[in-house]
Amino acid sequence: MLKRRGSAVWKGGLQDGTGIISSFSGVLNNTPYSFKTRLVSEDGKAGTNPEELLAAAHAGCFGMAVSAVLGQAGFTADELSVNATLTLETDGVPKITAVDLQITGKVPGISQEQFEKIASDASKTCIISQALNPNINVTKVATLEAY
Structure with a gap:
């Protein structure tokens, strides 16, 4: 059985908050994400989002x-x-x-x-x-x- 790990830290409210996401491998290392990058930004310059990663x-x-x-x-x-x-x-x-x-x-x-x-x-x-x-x-x- 394989287990893969990732982590995220979120600070603030949904629309004004920000977060960072990391993967155990280090490929993602405190990569920023936010509500804006989830629903507004498609250029990816401000960070990523869970759907893009998926x-x-x-x-x-x-x-x-x-x-x-x-x-x-x-x-x-x-x-x-x-x-x-x-x-x-x-x-x-x-x-x-x-x-x-x-x-x-x-x-x-x-x-x-x-x-x-x-x-x-x-x-x-x-x-x-x-x-x-x-x-x-x-x-x-x-x-x-x-x-």
């Missing part, structure tokens, strides 16, 4: 899951690029309602159809997909180059 984690996890399924099918990607767009509904109680995953890959010897099926299969095995369980949509699946 989207990045989902993109990373999904890329690894696709790589695993590719390997089971006898393929190795030269490159997989994943963008995750997390939808946070803010009417009433905030709720994550969807995640759209866009993947492109450079996979020697694979057809477009094989790549799309593998990406679809991987969406069922990605650990973050399983944990979130909103509407996970894999869109615009394409290979950059097939050899």
